[in-house]
Amino acid sequence: MTTAGSSTAAPAYKGWRGIRRAFGTPSALTMLLLGFGSGLPFLLIASMTLSTRLRDVGLDLGSIGLISLASFFYLLKFLWAPLIDRYVFPLTAFLGRRRSWLLASQLLVTVSLAALALSRPEMGVTTLVLWVLVGSFAGATQDSVVDAYRIEVAPATSQAALAATYTLGYRIGMIVSGAGALYLAEFRGWQVAYLAMAALMALPIVTTLVCREPVAPEATVVRRIDFFGAFWQPFTSFFSHNGLLLGLVLLAFVGLFKFPDQVIGVMAGPFYLDSGYTKADIATVSKLYGVWLGIGGAFLGGVCVAAFGFRKMLFLAALGVALSNLAFLLMAQYPAQIWAFYAAISADNLFQGFAGVVLVAFMSSLTDRNFTATQYALLVSLANLPGKFVGGVSGFIVEATSYSTFFVLSALTVVPTLLLLAWLWQRIVEPARDAGAAAGGGGSSA
Template sequence: MTAGAGQVNDGQAGSKPQRLRGWRLLRHALSSRKAGTMLALGFSSGLPYTLLIGTVTAWLGEAHVNLATIGVLSWIGLAYSFKFLWSPLVDRLSLPGIGVLGRRKGWILGCQIVLVAALAGLAVTDPVGGLGRFALIAFVAALASATQDVAIDAWRIDVADEETPVELLSSLYQFGYRMAALVGGAFALFLAARMAWPVVFGLMAGLVGLVALITLGAPDTARPPSDAGAAMAAEPAPALRVAALVLVGLGWVWAIGSIAVFMVSMLAPAVPGAPHPSVAEFTRGHAPLIVLATVGLPLLVAALTNRMAPSGRASRGGPADHLWLALVAPLRELTGRLGWRVLVLVGTILTYTLCYNVWGSFALPFYLDQLHYSKDEVAFASKVFGILMTMAGIAIGGALFARLGRMPTILVGAVLPALGNFIYADLAEGAVHIDAFARASGLSALFGLVGVDARLLRLLMAISVENVATGIAGAAFVAYLSGQVSRSHTAVQYALLSSMTFLIGSLGRGIAGETIDRLGYGAMFRWTAAAGLIAVAFVLLDWVTAPREAAADTDAA
């Protein structure tokens, strides 16, 4: 499901385009310029994310970088949380030189050029001797990747038409993204078992370069006249808007600056006699304040501006107006519509994916360094078999929606990942319970017939439970967010709300890495499972407090 895909293009709302699947979908992609480009752009979006958030941790683990540092390095994923901050610039400005290629194409191609250079830069940088430089290059790559996502999402909406509707383009985007997850995950590990990591990342840079050639031939659309000025007539007076934007901006600048300063101090060479910075202490002291500054303060500002009278005058639609419409106006609508229940919504969003997002960056070091599986085994179990299990979980989630309804399925999606983490805790501590279940259920004998030994079966069973659970949870979470957004702010509200999951997940990874270093993987899995119970409590609270008429309207939609 894509958030408001049918809502974004109102002109297509009445038509029901044929849904192509499998090979028919791929054949259509190869025969249509727009659809084929969308497949390539989905690949270009998924490959750097897979490499930077997942695969690079296998390289760092093999280089014996400690897990606390890996956790801090995973904070480069915050670029995906903050991308809506500069999305108005992507929408309004053209890049010098290559901007003449097209409204969206210039940004996409520019980001791809930066990604090629950054991935090649990682390939020639030693992650041990030049860890600070390595982290800086990875951060630049994450910024380029997040900005590319903004431009690709906008391109998908802009070029949709009756022949290639936005639903088809969204499906192709997911298809390309999943292909990139296989290439950047399983295939990269397969290559790394046979060649050096720098060569692998050099090849990945080459793949992004090939997609950039496809981008050169992509269609594009003209920039429509802006209606931001007329929209501002319903907003508060300009002076009040500027004051509100300054408050929100100060909160974001402080949060990003605090994270950046700590990352620099964490990655800098140790000073003899000086205590090394503690991720756990920083997270305990700053994480609540960062969430308040980036989530709580904007919501408070939005709620207060709801009480202000509209200016009643159209403006010229300058940069400040675009920032207001992008950052504050969607939150004003949300707080005005939900009232105090917006706090329940934010609590659910911040915690729903916490128990599996937090430890995802440590999955490959866990499999390779802690459990000593080979790269080929991990490539098959985690990336090939695991992606199939995730797709199965998404299908099961769809079936649960049809049989149980929306809120029961969302509750199931909150409970199951926590149970999956307890299974991973057992895997980390010898898999006693996993082995007992495999013998009692006959799975040991069944998989033995195809040459899968007990050691590999443990990994397959744990990954099966985890990925099916997160597949169900992912489908439920998308449905939950889609049911919360307004038709008038579909794209922006969905981007703002979904970005909160990246924020809390990225902050949590730092303390998770330090927990692993101090207490081991088993303790980390149990703590993250317990954190998942917070999401269960928020879902139950949302279910109980939701007005009956609103719930009925959502289900009908």
């Protein structure tokens, strides 16, 4: 397995010199603002803000878990990512291959958030589910394009740093759509909250209009294949590059890496309410204090990957995410105690942020830049798919057992991930070490 590199040889910097060089990569501001656009709709469409809203209007836990499956497009974006790699979006083709899709998806996200603002789940969930489907499709498309853009504007040695910058914007978007939306819902109602979030999508839309289209390699393979080849060649390329066995193990490892975190995501909002915390408490602790800790964890992850490489950081991140789930036992044992809420959120968000950047940088190193959107979308979908589906029935698990049992079981799911990492340990090639020899065509710095 080799990592994707730039079209020109890149010096292999390690330690603090590598950190300074990686975080000095251009396009950081662009990635910050595009990250904000990706992070803003996620909680409103596919995660805690939506589930909190549904619980707030009286829906049962089982129904909330099932409704969360309507956001499944976030898990299946690799299915249409080949079209994003191969074609420009017709109506906005003047912007180029990446930005044409980006603008179209951002506009559709804006429309879906406005429609969700006008829906009334307490009167019936059909309309809400339909707009969750539309919003998750648009949000997933936006994420695919932003990921491809990030990988194409910088060499592999800078991906951890750009991932940290992107994560900063993403987490700020989550602060706004988490804490901001909950505060607005507490004092002005859910309709005002969702309309305000829709209006804030203007910021990433303007960024898309003014940012630069990344320059693709002159001999890019994707330009030379037909419509059907656009779908199968990214997958055959991945396995021909890594081999069948290693390729399958890599996909399984990515799929299980975030499982402990993903599986508890749907139940987080209902758990907070059932533990006696108000929406304002949740906004303050989980979506304001917690998200800033996540940002700190993200930058710590970027620094550690730039300084020390992947292997040890993958181990630390996987173990930390699983063990941080046990911190929620404090909230289960001491309901309505604000100190327990702060302690659990501190552990959870710090390791979430750290692990997120480590995984993003690792997945970026696995992509062939001729099929950036498709291969990365496949990896991201795999990183979320197992936990998302189990999360869809997590309400029934909690009702059959208890919140405490659920958190313990979620932490134990790290065992197969660590076993796969042990097998991969000597097969992972560090990007900074291999950067000068990497061969895939890179993008230009913008």
